[in-house]
Amino acid sequence: MSDIILQTENLTKEFRGFLAVQDVNINVQRGTIHGLIGPNGAGKTTCFNLLTKFLIPTRGSITYDGRDITRMKPAEVARLGLVRSFQISAVFANLTVLENVRMALQRQRGASFDFWRSEKVLRQYDDRAHELLADVGLTEYADLRAGQLPYGRKRALEIATTLAMDPAMMLLDEPTAGMTHEDVDRIVTLVKRVSAGRTVLLVEHNLKVVEGLCDRITVLARGQILAEGDYAAVSRNPEVQAAYLGTDPSSVGVPEGAHHG
Numbered sequence: 001m002s003d004i005i006l007q008t009e010n011l012t013k014e015f016r017g018f019l020a021v022q023d024v025n026i027n028v029q030r031g032t033i034h035g036l037i038g039p040n041g042a043g044k045t046t047c048f049n050l051l052t053k054f055l056i057p058t059r060g061s062i063t064y065d066g067r068d069i070t071r072m073k074p075a076e077v078a079r080l081g082l083v084r085s086f087q088i089s090a091v092f093a094n095l096t097v098l099e100n101v102r103m104a105l106q107r108q109r110g111a112s113f114d115f116w117r118s119e120k121v122l123r124q125y126d127d128r129a130h131e132l133l134a135d136v137g138l139t140e141y142a143d144l145r146a147g148q149l150p151y152g153r154k155r156a157l158e159i160a161t162t163l164a165m166d167p168a169m170m171l172l173d174e175p176t177a178g179m180t181h182e183d184v185d186r187i188v189t190l191v192k193r194v195s196a197g198r199t200v201l202l203v204e205h206n207l208k209v210v211e212g213l214c215d216r217i218t219v220l221a222r223g224q225i226l227a228e229g230d231y232a233a234v235s236r237n238p239e240v241q242a243a244y245l246g247t248d249p250s251s252v253g254v255p256e257g258a259h260h261g
């Protein structure tokens, strides 16, 4: 097996002549947490939607685990183990937290989406559902309606329903967006914990989160890769600093601690 689990080659998406993503070559190493960052409008979301198959590229290819998935549908790649965390809107607000996870497990195991199933049949998923809730720290919320969960906990539930698919690789879209400090710390710990034995790619705005989580980071700007490396390397890259500050690279001073001579 190759060390690279996900690879893009010249990935490009054009919207009516506008290149939102242009010739992007990303290599995600198996078993790592890989961050995709960049200033507003850099093309992160477009790139994420290409990787999760919600958009079809104008040109270029995507290879997952040795297979060309460029033309596959989201459900097909999910079956191969490449799963995107679902948006909060996919959480059933009127079902309890436990029922949401149970439903995700039921779907994963191939049972039909059948609301008429007996309580007895559904119970067979309970043990695993409780394990998953424990993994994401939601045990005490099991019987609460999902709609009543505080925001940060909803993201944790979303991660639990993604884990129910037992993905080899998880794609997370801004897992800490709109969260309080405390929730951010909790999600960082959670992503770290659930990434064991998997590969994770996340799009993230919060650089502190990226610093704490990611083994490797790809920085996008204006649809293209600006820099790549670990946090220390990309954060001291003058072009990255300039892109984030919106200033000219030549006007960015020497970082603290850097000495000449």
Ligand SMILES: Nc1ncnc2c1ncn2[C@@H]1O[C@H](COP(=O)(O)OP(=O)(O)OP(=O)(O)O)[C@@H](O)[C@H]1O
Binding pocket: 015, 018, 019, 020, 038, 039, 040, 041, 042, 043, 044, 045, 046, 047
């Ligand atoms: N469906 C679309 N039609 C036309 N232009 C689009 C479309 N989707 C994105 N774009 C443009 O592509 C560029 C990249 O957008 P994208 O949302 O991928 O960036 P981003 O890095 O996720 O930005 P942000 O951090 O602000 O969410 C932007 O200029 C955006 O206006």
